[in-house]
Amino acid sequence: MQLDLPVHAAALPAPGDRTQFQTFERVFDRMIDIPAAILVVLEILVLLSGVVSRYVLHQPLVWSDELATILFLWLAMLGTVIAFRRGEHMRMTAFVGMASPRGRAFMDTLAIVAGLVFVGLLLEPAFEFASEESWVHTPALNLANTWRAAALPVGFALMLVTAVLRLMRESDWRMTGAALALGAAVAAVLALLSPVLTAMGNFNLLVFFLLGVGSLVFAGVPIAFAFGLSTYAYLMTTTHAPAMVVVGRMDEGMGHLILLAVPLFIFLGLLIEMTGMARAMVGFLASLLGHVRGGLHYVLIGAMYLVSGISGSKAADMAAVAPVLFPEMKARGAKEGDLVALLSATGAQTETIPPSIVLITIGSVTGVSITALFTGGLLPGFVLGATLCALVWWRYRGEDLAHVAWPGWRAILRALMVAVPALALPFVIRVAVVEGVATATEVSTIGIVYAVLAGLLIYRQFDWRRLLPMLVTTATLSGAILLIIGAATAMAWALTQSGFSQALAAAMKDLPGGALGFLVVSALAFIVLGSVLEGIPAIVLFGPLLFPIARAVGVHEVHYAMVVILAMGIGLFAPPFGVGYYAACAISRINPDVGMRPIVGYMAALMIGLAAIILVPWFSIGFL
Structure with missing residues (x-):
């Protein structure tokens, strides 16, 4: 659940300039909102044209999917900008809410600064990536892939402007300076410790992806930025991989055709x-x-x-x-x-009901x-x-x-x-x-x-008056989801290249109890992951690692998908950390405290149902 960020008077321009500042913000917002809404409409029209041509006219449009994927990345990046402006990127705010007013204000500022640093670091590599893509041409339209890849640097540049505007509006120079100083200090320490971290081998994964990601997530930094910053720091500190690799993996994760x-x-x-x-x-x-x-x-x-x-x-x-x-x-x-x-x-019960976005995501990253x-x-x-x-x-x-x-x-x-x-x-x-x-x-x-x-x-x-806000909301939520998928894809690639996936596979295969033991451990792990990372990041990050292991130990991939999705859903909607619970409270306009006791029984009922799904694979694969 997103908390409203405090507005400090010191952050705003002087009264004489405030009107100009607000006018600039309104114009800037419309310059992003309207194209994002148009892109949603164009996506619908392009894909619908493909359906009509294929099934009604029996003349497939060979270029429709190519055009849709080009438009899709632009839609995703503009959506991330709007989500950043509105403060709607997914973040865990359980500890933010417990802090004092000043502590909460600092963590909110830190969340904005983390986004600013993230896009600032990737802006130049994104331009380089888009330039490199000019050598690749689409087969049907024969367009240089730069037309598509340019969405990344443009989106990052717009997010950079958005971050500056938000800091001017919502924070003061002291907190902004403190957050930037904290980031610079962490970067300096990592640079000094680079030889030590490299010599640690795969144990350095604990520093970057357990301590680093965990600290950022619990501090209220949006999950996508937490993943991206940790991955960037890991690659720059302990490997010789160029920063453009992060952008390339993000492009791969966000641009999958299924995610349309x-x-x-x-x-x-x-x-x-x-x-x-x-x-x-x-x-x-x-x-x-x-x-x-x-x-x-x-x-x-x-x-x-x-x-x-x-x-x-x-x-x-x-x-x-x-x-x-x-x-x-x-x-x-x-x-x-x-x-x-x-x-x-x-909400947890219906996570597997098609056409669930989680089902679509798990299919895109695992090949199921x-x-x-x-x-x-x-x-x-x-x-x-x-x-x-x-x-x-x-x-x-x-x-x-x-x-x-x-x-x-x-x-x-x-x-x-x-x-x-x-x-x-x-x-x-x-x-x-x-x-x-x-x-x-x-x-x-x-x-x-x-x-x-x-x-x-x-x-x-x-x-009809609600149509434009609905289209903008669609772009916003899509951008928030897809940026997480992109950042998690980059993080998963880094984990795979480190050899972690092979070590994890070996450890999971040796679990006692065979297939049943593997399912139980996976369910417990995804309950925890779902409460901390939310569903889609957990699926994107660990799905490609665990699904091959499930097949190796004899678990049907669809059965395994149902188990992990339901377990993740239980974690997502279970207080005190499950953000889905707080979303339900916000939608219902009910204080979260009053639901803590009644939800225990419902979560117990869901656990009984999950146990039945684990023990009876027919519930998942009986109609395949």
Whole structure:
């Protein structure tokens, strides 16, 4: 959860210049927001054109994927700039929140300075990388790859300007100077200790990737910058690799074709909330189950299961469901703590529901079939939902619902008729991918067209004024996710080149208990990683290392994917460190403290469900 950064009067320009400063900021922001929004629209149009040409006109556009990938990297980099400006890059703020006001202000300043240093260090290597890419040409369009790679130096330069503007607006010169001095001191110490660190062999990985990354993450530095700075420091201090390697690995991680689905599914999630489709689904479930004990809690579980199949974004899922259900649940006597605890638990439960962004990410970095992951993800989410329902039944078996009347079959059928177009969307998406009609990326464009038509023609709810903010939000969240993937890819490459992956593989293969022992240890590890690093960084960083080991010990790769994703989800939504829990509290506008006790039971139910998934591989691979 992001905390608001304090604004210090000393940071702002003098009153006479303040208006000019604010005008410059507004113009600068629009210069980034509008192109980012246009790029989202262009991505949708290019990919949709490819789908129509292939499946309707039977004349594939051979250049559509190339153009989409060029636009995609520009979209990702502009999105990272907007996320940096808004302070929305993922960071762990548990310890930041515990600090004194002045300590919190310093750590917030440090987070901005870390971003400034990161992009400052990589700016020149990024220009060099873009120049080197001029020798590579795309096969269909015959364009120099510089057109695509130039997004990196341009994005870094814009982030540098953004960092300066944020420091002028949100910090004062003393804290900025202290943060810069701290960074310079750390760099000087690493330079002096370079011979010692090099002589340590692979033990120096503990210094850079355990102590270094851990210190930065716990200090509230955005995770992407923590990964990138540690990787840069490791390569510059202990190897002879050029800095351009970091940029190249980031480009590789951020530019994967499969990841094109990320912004499209984020935008689709925002669309279903805006068009009223989510409200229609929740309304039908509420009419069906609202009169039974704990009924609206079952509705919450079911609604999250359905909505997760559409949006692919956990924040969008919770934002679509909670505002619809929580007022009525509170009116029936449900406690706020229980509501936010169950919302968090359902966030963890539905991590494997396609088209989850985590599924797409894990497929992109491990080579596992996206279709197989989409097929295998449905039943594990249902199993965890069943364990949550069992706990809801136990907790609310004595609930008094004498004042709640059954709406009758006519009202239920009427709600069903209203909800049918919305209920059909997740099934259209899944069938299209599973049956091979379209890829995960292509089917997202089909879903967007479907949602737009449903909003305009069926639900008559389409607020054109919200479209630009939704497109900018899509670019922002996409940029925040993709920068983490890029930085984690560079870090994973450094770990692999060091020989760490071979040592890890050997250690994991020798675990007692064979395949079962490997699964249990992996689950426990990803619960911890999910709470500290969040899901996508943990998957990108350790997925390529652990999936080959899983195959070597006889674990099906789809089964292993389900186990680690669910374990990671439990860590992500489990307090006190799980950032997903605080996101649920922010969306619900409920104090995190009141949910701490109720969530223990829900997390226990999820652990029971995870144990069932580990012990019964059929839940993950039975329908492959």
